[in-house]
Amino acid sequence: MxxxxxxxxxxxxxxxxxxxxxxxxxxxxxxxxxxxxxxxxxxxxxxxxxxxxxxxxxxxxxxxxxxxxxxxxxxxxxxxxxxxxxxxxxxxxxxxxxxxxxxxxxxxxxxxxxxxxxxLPTLPLCAPECPGLCTVCGADLAVAPCNCAPVEKSSPWDALDALKGRLSND
Ligand SMILES: [Zn+2]
Ligand SMILES: [Zn+2]
Structure with a gap:
């Protein structure tokens, strides 16, 4: 050809x-x-x-x-x-x-x-605000919330947030 x-x-x-x-x-x-x-x-x-x-x-x-x-x-x-x-x-x-x-x-x-x-998008999204799947039970959170406890996410800001919380409580 x-x-x-x-x-x-x-x-x-x-x-x-x-x-x-x-x-x-x-x-x-x-x-x-x-x-x-x-x-x-x-x-x-x-x-x-x-x-x-x-x-x-x-x-x-x-x-x-x-x-x-x-x-x-x-x-x-x-x-x-x-x-x-x-x-x-x-x-x-x-x-x-x-x-x-x-x-x-x-x-x-x-x-x-x-x-x-x-x-081509490397991380395509169905909608910009797609909440994704529950990492515990796999439920589609866009359909309905599940009963799992929210998973603690650790981020570098957590320590700072905790500190801020303590300061404002005093
Ligand atoms: Zn999605
Ligand atoms: Zn769940």
Missing amino acids: ANPLLVNVAELTRRAGSEKLIDVAVDVNHFDFDDQRVTATEIPIRLHLESVNGGIAVRGELSMEWSDQCSRCLKPVQGVATTVVNELYQQVVTDPDAYEIVGEQLDLSPMVREVLLLE
């Missing part, structure tokens, strides 16, 4: 300021994400390439659908990861963050894969 994200940049590199728009929907299998959170079947790629001093600037926005479990209550959650792309490709890589132009070709695939994977 031809790589839809392999772009010949011979024309672009010839003259600074030259531009090219890549607008294509790519089958998700092309990226080999190997990540079960990815539920998108196609990734719309709309990126703007511009010949700049020292390389080709690639700009645009990417998004991808995902699904996962709430990190607190384990309910299924889904969303769309969206990220702004502002990357540089260079024939001779001098910028540590730049991607390489090989010959006269630039492959957008590894970059797209990388930025989208980075955008």
